[in-house]
Each structure stands twice: as structure tokens, then as C-alpha cells.
Amino acid sequence: MSEISLTIDGLAVKSQxxxxxxxxxxxxxxxxxxxxxxxxxxxxxxxxxxLVEIGPPGHTRLVNSCTYPVEPGLIVQTASEKVLQDRxxxxxxxxxxxxxxxxxxxxxxxxxxxxxxxxxxxxQARCILCAQCVRTCxxxxxxxxxSMAFRTPKKMVATPFNEESEACIGCGSCVFICPTxxxxxxxxxxxxxxxxxxxxxxxxxxxxxxxxxxxxxxHWAKITGDPVESFFVCRDCR
Amino acid sequence: xxxxxxxxxxxxxxxxxxTHPDAQASQILVCGGPGCIPMGSEEVAAAFRRELxxxxxxxKVLLKESGCQGWCSKAVKVMIRPQEITYQQVIPQDxxxxxxxxxxxxxxxxxLCYRDPADQTAKAHKSxxxxxxxxxxxVLGKMDLIDPTSLxxxxxxxxxxxxxxxxxxxxxxxxIQAVDRSGLRGRGxxxxxxxxxxxxxxxxxxxxxxxxxxxxxxxxxxxAFMDRVVMEGNPHAVLEGMVIGGYAIGAHQGxxxxxxxxxLAVKRLSLAIDQARQCGLLGANIxxxxxxxxxxxxxxxxxxxxxEETALIASMExxxxxxxxxxxxxxxxxxxxxxxxxxxVETLANLPEIINxxxxxxxxxxxxxxxxxxxxxxxxxxxxxxxxxxxMGTSLRQIVFDLGGGIRDGGEFKAVQTGGPSGGCIxxxxxxxxxxxxxxxxxxxxxxxxxxxVMDQNSCMVDVAKYFxxxxxxxxxxxxxxxxxxxxxxxxxxxxxxxxxxxxxxxVLMEELCATxxxxxxxxxxxSAVTPVLSTLKYFREEYEAHIQQKKCPALVCRPLLxxxxxxxTCTGCLACVLECPAEAIQGEAGEPHELDxxxxxxxxxxxxxxxxxxxxxxx
Numbered sequence: 099m100s101e102i103s104l105t106i107d108g109l110a111v112k113s114q115x116x117x118x119x120x121x122x123x124x125x126x127x128x129x130x131x132x133x134x135x136x137x138x139x140x141x142x143x144x145x146x147x148x149l150v151e152i153g154p155p156g157h158t159r160l161v162n163s164c165t166y167p168v169e170p171g172l173i174v175q176t177a178s179e180k181v182l183q184d185r186x187x188x189x190x191x192x193x194x195x196x197x198x199x200x201x202x203x204x205x206x207x208x209x210x211x212x213x214x215x216x217x218x219x220x221x222q223a224r225c226i227l228c229a230q231c232v233r234t235c236x237x238x239x240x241x242x243x244x245s246m247a248f249r250t251p252k253k254m255v256a257t258p259f260n261e262e263s264e265a266c267i268g269c270g271s272c273v274f275i276c277p278t279x280x281x282x283x284x285x286x287x288x289x290x291x292x293x294x295x296x297x298x299x300x301x302x303x304x305x306x307x308x309x310x311x312x313x314x315x316x317h318w319a320k321i322t323g324d325p326v327e328s329f330f331v332c333r334d335c336r
Numbered sequence: 337x338x339x340x341x342x343x344x345x346x347x348x349x350x351x352x353x354x355t356h357p358d359a360q361a362s363q364i365l366v367c368g369g370p371g372c373i374p375m376g377s378e379e380v381a382a383a384f385r386r387e388l389x390x391x392x393x394x395x396k397v398l399l400k401e402s403g404c405q406g407w408c409s410k411a412v413k414v415m416i417r418p419q420e421i422t423y424q425q426v427i428p429q430d431x432x433x434x435x436x437x438x439x440x441x442x443x444x445x446x447x448l449c450y451r452d453p454a455d456q457t458a459k460a461h462k463s464x465x466x467x468x469x470x471x472x473x474x475v476l477g478k479m480d481l482i483d484p485t486s487l488x489x490x491x492x493x494x495x496x497x498x499x500x501x502x503x504x505x506x507x508x509x510x511x512i513q514a515v516d517r518s519g520l521r522g523r524g525x526x527x528x529x530x531x532x533x534x535x536x537x538x539x540x541x542x543x544x545x546x547x548x549x550x551x552x553x554x555x556x557x558x559x560a561f562m563d564r565v566v567m568e569g570n571p572h573a574v575l576e577g578m579v580i581g582g583y584a585i586g587a588h589q590g591x592x593x594x595x596x597x598x599x600l601a602v603k604r605l606s607l608a609i610d611q612a613r614q615c616g617l618l619g620a621n622i623x624x625x626x627x628x629x630x631x632x633x634x635x636x637x638x639x640x641x642x643x644e645e646t647a648l649i650a651s652m653e654x655x656x657x658x659x660x661x662x663x664x665x666x667x668x669x670x671x672x673x674x675x676x677x678x679x680x681v682e683t684l685a686n687l688p689e690i691i692n693x694x695x696x697x698x699x700x701x702x703x704x705x706x707x708x709x710x711x712x713x714x715x716x717x718x719x720x721x722x723x724x725x726x727x728m729g730t731s732l733r734q735i736v737f738d739l740g741g742g743i744r745d746g747g748e749f750k751a752v753q754t755g756g757p758s759g760g761c762i763x764x765x766x767x768x769x770x771x772x773x774x775x776x777x778x779x780x781x782x783x784x785x786x787x788x789x790v791m792d793q794n795s796c797m798v799d800v801a802k803y804f805x806x807x808x809x810x811x812x813x814x815x816x817x818x819x820x821x822x823x824x825x826x827x828x829x830x831x832x833x834x835x836x837x838x839x840x841x842x843x844v845l846m847e848e849l850c851a852t853x854x855x856x857x858x859x860x861x862x863x864s865a866v867t868p869v870l871s872t873l874k875y876f877r878e879e880y881e882a883h884i885q886q887k888k889c890p891a892l893v894c895r896p897l898l899x900x901x902x903x904x905x906t907c908t909g910c911l912a913c914v915l916e917c918p919a920e921a922i923q924g925e926a927g928e929p930h931e932l933d934x935x936x937x938x939x940x941x942x943x944x945x946x947x948x949x950x951x952x953x954x955x956x
Binding site: 142143144145146147149159160161162165166167180183184187188191192194195215216217226227229245246248249250251253 | 661
């Protein structure tokens, strides 16, 4: 298919069909702030920070640029007054939701929001429910050990019934991806603890350093069909 | 029930039903609607059955339990045909008299009739009763004629005539054109033109397409139950509409998404599906047309957000009931990735009549841009509550005062909230507003589910906004930030205001937040959740200001802002309040005026409720 021409912030741009407005804009160096977007994950539009205004003057509406595809002739404003106003409001809401999240404080400050007028939740709260952990576990790791649970009043990321998850392989990808460092994770004496479950770590057959949880290596063995022992040498010693 | 393989066989079968001696017999129809069943309609029907059995074959009458006859506050209702005598608030003990007097002697029992409030004359016939006079029941119409468990009844009333015509004489494109020309818009609330939605799906590429009947749209909120009534009272009309829709868009599989909490609807629909399948009105090669269509029921768990199309699809696919961003639209990429049309129950139930009586006939009903009728669930502070169906463009005044019989207990109209929890409150200056999709939007409300809650002077509009926000906060799926955090903070602010802790700046803050929620929320739930707040802020701002500035609740609803006192002149010293007060805040001896200690008072209102002498005064 041929390229699509559209206008972003007054600039005539060309884009591949199927690309999101966010990626089309970024390709031209136009930055749109995001929180729940990650290049390796399917966009889902949770955070609403990447809102842009689309349509001809007088008939515009806001859409989130991470999921909205490029359309021929579309007029896009990534930083109109309405967009900035709503972005500031979203950040103000997130500041109240996750007062301890440094990333939110930093982004809010960049948008001129230094304090929230809303009632703050627990002062230690950091989760912004962006679902990057859930999506990583599902789309990248492929085990779906965690998911979103409940609706607004009690919405949280959780393992099923908040119990130790049999599906979890202890890989820690959720911890790695979390933009506000909220997922508890410890490693001590050859045991990794995440989501309330202890995972025995496998030492390298050569150097003795820990490679990964046994459960994770078993998961690799299952995917590849190779014997699990073939993963018992760390990357450095291979 | 024979298998009907051709249009001719169906015609012949219907002719036999209509010429059967039963078709001419008198009928007693006991309302089996959701208002009457809890009030004992099954017991009333059983009493009739017993009585008729005792009387033997001398009394020639058919007994049926019908669908909803409307006017739920007058349950249990009984209709006697062909005279259309409507009896109200019938109990089993009335039954022998009804049989002896009305059925055998043809006398009308005045005591069971509606009474004209002006001169107390009894009005026995449906056509004389104002509640029914202003209505035009296209969707609810057959309900007081038929037994919803009988396919024969539906066929005898002209049912499945529309699919005869559609399958034998019309191309799918002609059906879409007819629906387009009729001006039918989605009855679930959004008001999107049905024909246009169908065309998008018909033109979408793909062999497999689906039609979903959305029976969860606005249902389950505070008082809207029209879809439930249609499914329970006339399930075949829904199926007939689905066959028409399926044929038009090129779908061979339909689903009805209905909540577990509606067991009777599920039961009646399941029965109707079995009946239609057995006689060949569903399944392969319907009436010899070569068109195949199946219907399955998909049961939801009752989340409000699952009335939203994309959340509904996610729920049907077994995923968490959360909406997703559009595009792609369901018409292109819907259930399991296939082009899908989702139509509301009431929308589908309108289709048979549009085909039977013609698009132009339908388009002549209603207002300029909203055609046909709308079923409203009229509840709240009106004399006559229940389902009403009126042409689009009927004024609020007609609905509330003519059909609804005005405000209960001689009260004063204050506002009507239309559209369900995410609808707006409309004040009395707009009582003459013709009700349709666009006019409601122009005054800051919505058609929504068709719920109409009438409020009198005893409603505090801040409290009303808080009530709806607490529902929406609970039902928000929490996927996107503006809706999740926005409903949370709006509820927080409204609670503060109703408890006397409101700050001046709250009103502006709420308006700013609402503007963002409206434009930036992912789905309709968040976008419209602001309507109760914005509409009350617009029309009843002084009530907010009274709560914030004077710490007063003018409607005397918000308890923390009330002050209870005992008038020593009126108090008889009966001790009733002393005994009931949970905080032991009232002291006094028998026969002596009691005293209320303001420090100890928890403002529960118990003393006010128990005082028989109106000695407990409440003020704000």
C-alpha cells in the first residue's frame, strides 16, 4: 500500500498505513508524552496522556495517539490548548493516585503541574495502573500470571485470587518494565521472591553465579523443546 | 408445532390459528411483567385457573399470563378481552367476583377500575385511561395481547410476517434502504442510525459476520428495565428483528447478550429460540429462502460497562469486560475479529413493524430527526410509574403530567433526570421540551437508556449527583485514567460538599475535571459520567452554593447539614423519640416536653420519623 499523507502540528508528513499517530509523529521528531506505551507492547490506551486533537478546525475531537491509526488528510494537533489542558488534568489525577511515583512528579512538573488539587490516596502509592506489567507478562513472556482485577474502586494488578501464581515463572519482567517501580521483588540466598512466591534460582554450572529461577528455565525448555539442563550455563560462560 | 418450510405453509398455519374457535373466545390476561410478578400475579392467575375449573365448561374463556401491561404501580393488572377491560391492583380474593360478575354477567367492577382523579368516576376500558391514551405502543403493543411463551400467540398477532416479506421479496440492500428511510436510530442511547451501522458491516470484507442483540445497555441501572420487559414479554419480536438484521448484514449467527440477573428473560428467550428453531423460523433455509440464521444466548455477569459495545465483545470473548479504543469499529473488527453489528433490544423489536407497515409510515411518527417511538421507564415522584411508549418529540410535560399523572402527594416538580445514571437533570423551565435525541442533548442531558426519574422538592440535587456518581464510580472499569480517577475524585468532592466540608473552589475544579473526562475518557461511560454533575451545576448551582457557603441543604436531605429540634409547645412528652434515639441525645420525662442535646445528636432523623405530633422540627 502507498504512503499516507497527513498533517501533524502544521507539518505535512508521510506515513506507512496502519501506523499509529504516535509513531507517525515520533518519526518526525514530534514528541508526545506517554506512560502506558511501550514499543514492544500492543498499545491499549490506558493512561490517556498521549491524547491529540484531530479533525478540521471547529470539528475536532480528542483521541489517544497510541491507538489511532494514520488517515489520509487527517489534521492532527499534538499540543493544542485543549490537549495540554487535558494532559495537565490527567497528570493532576495521577499525582493524587500515586503521590510517591517519581516519574509522575517529573512529568507533571514538565507540564507545569507541581501540586494536585485532588485528595491524595495513600502517600506511598505508586501504581498508576498502566498495565505494562500485565501486558508484558501476557504478550512478551507469554504466561499471563498477573492481570487486572476488579473495577475502579478496587482496581489492581494481581495474581488470581491474590494467591501464589502457578503460572508465574519468576522472570521479573513485570518488575523491569514497571515505570514507577512499584512491584515488590527481592533476591536473597538463592531465592527470588516476587508476587508473594519464592523461586529457587539456578546457579551456573560453570561459574556458579545465579542465572534465573528454575521455573523460568523450565519455561524456556518447554518453549524450545531443549532439555532444561541445556540452560544451566550462564550467558557469560557459554 | 409443524415445521414450516415455505412462506405459504406459514400463511396457512396462521390462517388456521386465526380461524380456530379459541381465537374468538374471551380472554383473561393476567400481567406477568416484572412489576406484577413480585406483587403476586402468579397467585392471581392460579386463582383464575381454580375458579374457571370449578365453573367448568359453562364459562368459555381463555386464561393467559401476558407480558407487561405497563403502569407497574397498579400491579397486579388483569385485562379482559375483547372488551379491553383493565382491572388494577387485583388480588386472588377478587377473582371469584371478577368471574361471576364481569365474565358471566358482563358487569364492570368499579372498585377494581382506574378512577378519574377529578370526579372519581371509574374508567374500565384501556382507551379511557389517560395513562394509555397518550401512548403509541409499537414495541410494547403486542405485549398485553399475547402469552410470551406461545409462538402461536405471536404468529396469530401477525408475528413473523416481516421475515416472510424480507426473505421472500427483499434483497439485503432493500432491507437496509428501508431501515435507512425509516430513520430508525439506535435505542440503546447513542442514537446512531441503524441502517448506516448495518451498511458499514454489510460492506466490510469477510465471509463470517455476527449480529449481537445488546440486552445489557443501560439495564441494571437505577430503574431502567424496558429491554428486560421486551425480552420477557415478547421474545419472538426480538428474534424476528434479529433475523431481519442478520439477513441485511449477511450474518448467519446471532447472539443475545443478556445478564444472569435476568433469569426470566433468559428462560423466555431460550424457549422462544427453541420454538422458532423447531418450526423452521430459525436454522438452515428459513421458510425455504436459502437463508440460514441461528441465535445463541450469551450470559453476562451484569457489569454496567458491558453495555458498551467493545466491552460487551470482550466479555463475550471471555476476557475482562473492558472497552477498547476505536477504530477499528465493531462493524469492521468485532466479535472474534469478525465484522459485527450490535443492536439494542428495543431497536430490534422495532424492525418487524417497520417492515410490515413500511418505512414511510414509521418515518411519519416522531420528530424531525428522531423517528418512531421510545419506551421510557417513568419512575420517581410521579403518581403513575411504569413503562410508557410515546412518539419521539412528546413533551416532558405530557409524559410527566398526562401519562405520569403529575407529582406524587401533591408535590412540586423539581427536575427530571433522563437517560440513566449518566444522564442529566432537566429543570422545570424545559418541561415543554419535545423529547428526542437531539433536544435532550441540547439541554445537557441524554436519551440514554430511556430512564426518566422525576424528582420533587424533596430531592437535593447535590445528593442526586453524588448518588449517580457513586454508581458510576463503582461501575467504571478503571481502564483509563480520566474515568477511573475522575469518578473517584468527583465522588470525593461531592461527598465533601454534602457533608458540609465543601470549598468555594470545588465547583470550578469539578467543571475542569468534567471537561477532561468528557473529552479524554476511553468510552461512553467516562465521557457521559460527568452529565449528572454538569447538569446540576448548570441548573441548580445555587443548591451547591448553599451547601458550600451557608452549609445548608435546602431540600433537607444531606443529614450532616440538618438540625433537629423539639418544639416544647407541640411535644406531648410521649417518650417515642427518647426511646428510639440511638445516641441517647433526647432526655425527658413522660408528659413533659423532651429536650434534644445538639452535641450528642448524630442527625439520623429517627426522632423526626417516629414523632406522631410533628413536634420534631428539621431545618438546615
